[in-house]
Amino acid sequence: AHAYGLPRWEVVQRTLNGSQFYTYSICNVEEREQDNWLRTTFIQRHPLASRVFVELKFIVRDCNSFDGASLVCKETFNLYTSESDADVGTTFRKSQFKKVATIAPDEITGKNEMHINTETRVVDGLSRKGFYLAFQDIGACIALLSVRVFYKTCPGTVQNLATFPETVAGGENQPLTKVSGVCVDNAASEESPRIYCTEEGKWAVQVGQCQCKPGYEEVKDACQECRPGSFKAEASSDACEPCPANTDTLEHGAVLCPCKDGFFRAPTDPTTGPCSGETRPPSAPRDLSAVRQPSVGRLILSWTPPEDTGGRNDITYSVECQRCDGVVCQPCGERVRYEPGSTKLTEARVSVSELEAHLNYTFIVQAHSGVSQLASEAQRPASRSNVTIFLHYTDPPQITTMRLVGRTSTSLALSWDVSPRPRAQLHVRYKLTYHKKTTYTVLTLDKNSAQIKDLAPGTAYLFIVQALGSDDNSEGSRMEEHFETLTEGSPSQNYTVLLVAAVGVAMMLIVVFAFLFFHRRKRNSHTRQGPEDTYFSTPEQLKPLKTYVDPHTYEDPNVAVLKFATEIHPSHITKQKVIGAGEFGEVYRGILKAPGRKEVAVAIKTLKPGYTEKQRQDFLSEASIMGQFSHQNIIRLEGVVTKFKHAMIVTEYMENGALDRYLRDHDGEISSFQLVGMLRGIAAGMKYLSDMSYVHRDLAARNILVNNNMECKVSDFGLSRVLEDDPEGTYTTSGGKIPIRWTAPEAIAYRKFTSASDVWSFGIVMWEVMAFGERPYWDMSNHEVMKAINEAFRLPAPMDCPSAVYQLMLQCWLQDRAKRPRFGDIVSLLDKLLRSPESLKTIADFDPRVSIRLPSTSGSDGSPFRSVSEWLESIKMSQYSENFTCAGIVTMEQVLQMKTEDIKNIGVRLPGHLKRIAYSILGLKDQTSTLSVFAV
Structure with missing residues (x-):
């Protein structure tokens, strides 16, 4: 290491618990404006490691232990980094270094005690051959014990008979690294095995399972040959089987067992079945x-x-x-x-x-x-x-139907059907009898039709027809029908048909008119409910809400899937691109082209090969839940694939992805009015779920999806809702552990999950939205979050948050769940705000010194910013560095003189960015120490 500045860092030998060790130390707490640097030697970077971790062990002396020095003494120091393609030796220029973090101790050391602190910071986005680390002392009494620099890898592993090499974990911009694997010897896979390496150095979601080839079985992480006397006919995960009866093999790795001498298999016998010694066919029936x-x-x-x-x-x-x-x-x-x-x-x-x-x-x-x-x-x-x-048919066929095929005022034309149909060689005759009052006429016919003439006009006749046996003596069953001739001068039959059709059309028009009349009346009755209910007057909302049915109550979960979800044939689905990875497999963007429907973009969740039946049921349970919902702010289920080898869940495709990432990518670019509109959509979706008696239990911005119209939809219904004992106070789901920072206190303490606990979570989502995707409670640990909430701490208002919106957040976070608003109340209030945009102009109190997002009063440790670029970087506005330089604003003294109009003039146009810079300058003028969130 190389030290720069006066006084310099010194190597000091210390004794702790009887052991001697060396430290880099500096302690000059009585003089102001300290600027002492300690730089490491050149650190070579692994070509694939764009992200490294820096673990520091250090001691910081309590300023109160120095008499008279507490006013200028500091208790923090700064960590910097600088990239380079070559070792520059002892050359050192501050301008080449970029600040990583301000390091503060958890415990400070007094006169009679010593506390060693350990802190780890991340250096991301590295791209050159190596880098330096530097430590800046600004007036503290520090001893630096050790610096450990490392990067994370997913270790080389064998999973499901596939070998995956050690892989360097990706950085923040590449959270998942796809790694291809190779099947172990004597194993094969239908598709190339692959797996994902997470940024934390853990393997997740393997796709493409290898299976031992025929003649081999899985033993630990390898495929071994079947022993003599056993075989395996197909590639599978199964073990080798003993040879069946009357077969045997003396070879290793047998695919089939041949028959013993004197035994054989028939051509239709399975090749894996036993051999038989019998050769004779069966006797006659x-x-x-x-x-x-x-x-x-x-x-x-x-x-x-x-x-x-x-x-x-x-x-x-x-x-x-x-x-x-x-x-x-x-x-x-x-x-x-x-x-x-x-x-x-x-x-x-x-x-x-x-x-x-x-x-x-x-x-x-x-x-x-x-x-x-x-x-x-x-x-x-x-x-x-x-x-x-x-x-020889002695029994005649049966008459099944008789019908009128034509009529006039003096004639009737008839025909009839018989069963069974007579053959050409069999001559069947028919007896037709008809009468009017007491006059009977009997005809014997050779065909199944007749034209009866010389009848009286407008008269009804009874017709009886029977089939005769082959000897003309036996008679079949009778068929009787009444038919009437037309009256003299009456219209033709066709005219009668047209008249009947006209009457039918008239009746249809009457029914349609009545429907429109009552529908309009029903709609008018709802408009009289008042302006508060306009959103809920759509036909969808007018339907009586059904109650959610838990699919796990079905004895056979497959029945629930078929009841609530539509089956889709896989040929109607086209996968295009992997867009993520879940607990059960990869998620694709794709196209659904169902018969009779236009193409639609969809998201396709897949189930990885080698799944168990329980995993399949857990996977499809999300579809069983989602299929019960129909609301514009709930993610829509298109259907499922369950009757084929690869199960899939198909939902509508949301172009802008998860809400938290979308907000971070558009920080400051969305107006408060638009943000409240997005919250209103989420609240409407949650009201729908609450009315169906469904409790989400995992409401967070990461589980809200956004489409191209900035419309928000609630998603993620596939988690098992079981709260378990956990040292971090989290509840475990099939999707992993969910941090408690979104969960209501009664749900954590007593497992009381209700719509009221969902309302608490919605308040956290409101904070996430108004803070543009900031992590709730920042870097506080789960234990610190629970302790703070129990001590009545609530998240402060985000910058530029309307006061009415923040007040609604606080109502959602009331300790007594019975006093929290219902989702119907939340929707009504947000509607009022949207109908009165003026109400959003009153901004909640915002102290830039309190917000972790905005370390506004110089450095987060209280030291002044050294440059304009350092200040802009601290408030995440470094993209405007060139604007300030071109405008000639190169010192912090010039920044302090700027007004809102000056900020606009140098090219800052986005309202959110403009206000962030203005608020930060306001905080800079205060010149008081930044309060940590723990002190608030």
Whole structure:
């Protein structure tokens, strides 16, 4: 290390707990304007490590332990960094160094005690070959014990038989690094295995599972050959199986077990099944009989299974048919129908229809087994039975319908249908009787239609039709109908049809008119509810809300999915790009093109291969929940894929992604009116869920999605809602641990999750939105957050936050949950604010010295800023450094003289940025020490 400035840092030998160690120390607390630097030697950077961690161990002396020096003494020091492509030796220029952080101790050392502090800071965005670290003392009494510089990696690992190399974790701009893996020896995968390395150096979400090849089984993280006497036929995660009966293998890595001598498999036997020693086919079916059912025109063949099955249980039957006309016999052909079929019958029964009368039919039924093909020609006839039957229809067919096909004033045209349909060889005659009062007329007809003439006009007649048997003696069932002739001079039948159609159209118009009348009346009744309810007067909101049904109450979760979600065929889905990774697999942007619908952009959640059934059910439970909701501020479920190998959940695509990241990317670019509008949408979605008796339990800006119209929609319904004991006070879900900083105190302490606890979370979301995605409670630990809340601490108003909005936040954070507003109240209040934009101009009190976002009074440790660029960087406005330089404002004294108009003139146009810089200058003028959030 190299020291710069006077007095310099010195190497000092110290004794702690009986052990000696060396420190870099400096202690010049009586003089003002201290500026002493200690720089490291050149640190080579790993080419892939853009982010490094700096762990410091140090001691800081309590200023109150120095008599008379407490006014100028400091208790902090600063950490800087500078990148370089080569070692510059002892050359040192302050302007090349960039401030990383101000380092403050958790415990200070008094006269009679010593406390060693450990702090870790992140240096991100490194890109050159190496870098230096530097430590600036501004008047403190410090001893620097050690500096450890490291970067994080995901260690080399073998997961699911795939090898992944050690990988350097990405930085803030690349939170997930995709890493391709290689299957271990003798393993393979349908798709290339890959995994993601998180910025914390942990592996997450493997895709593409390797499986041991045929002949190999998984043993720990390797694939080993099957031992002699066992085999594995397919690539899978299964273990090798013992060879089945009458098979064996003496080889390692067997894919199949061959039959022993004297045993064999039939062609239809599975290659993984046992071998059989029996070779004979089954004997013939017994007691073959045919029962005629003339009323429906079919035969029922039935038989008893063969007495001898040949030692097998795979017996099936086939039926052959021959018809004989005199002495000539021929196959029946495709004209005859069999139910359920003519081959591969497993039941000893078959129905035969479409047969013709006055013919001899011979039916041959043969029994088969898996070895029938191996039998000789001499053996096969022993498996057959036959029966012959002569068909002669003495029973007539049945009349099924009779209808009027035409009429005049003196004639009626009729037709009728019969069953079974008579064959061409079978002559069927019909008897038609009709009468008027006591006059009967009987006709015998050769066809199933008749034209009756010489009838009286405007007269009703009763018609009776019957089919006659082949001997003209037997009669079938009767069919009776009344038909009436037209009156003299009456309009034609077509005119009557047109008249009926006209009446039908008139009735439809009356129904439509009535519907519009009552709908308008219903709408007017709702507009009389008052201006507060205009949002809830849409047809969707007028429906009575149903109650949410927990899919976990279903005995079979798959039933819940089918009940609440639409099944989509995977051919209608096109994946385009990976946009994230969840607990269960990758998330894609894609296109859904369903039949009859236009293409829509969608988000596609996938389930990684190798999942368990429980993981699949947990994955699909989110769809079972989401499918019950229908609201413009709730993410819409398009459907699911469950009936195919790769399960998927398909939702609408939100172009701008998660709300917290969207706000950070547009910091200062969105007006307060627009932000309140976004909050109103979230509140409307939560009101809908609350009305359905659904408690979200994880409401946070990261779980709100934003579309191209800046419309916000509540998402993330897939978590198991079980609060568990945890030293950090978090509750565990299938998606990981959720920080308690969004959770209501009663939910943490007593597991009381209600809509009121969701209201508390909504208040935190309001703070996130108005603070443009800032992390609630900043860098406070979970323990510190819980302690502060219990001591009545509440987050301060964000900069430029309307007073009415901040007051609503405080109402959401009331300790007594019964006193918090309901979501309906929140929606009404936000509506009032949006209808009266003037109400948003009153800004809540904002102290730039309190906000961690804005270390406004010089440095966060109280020391003045050394340059304009250092000040702009501290308030995250470094993009305006060139504007200040071009305007000739190069010293902090010039900055302090600036007014709002001056800031506009140098090119700061965005209202949020303009106010941030102006507020910071206001804080700079105060020149008092910055208060930490812990002191507030």
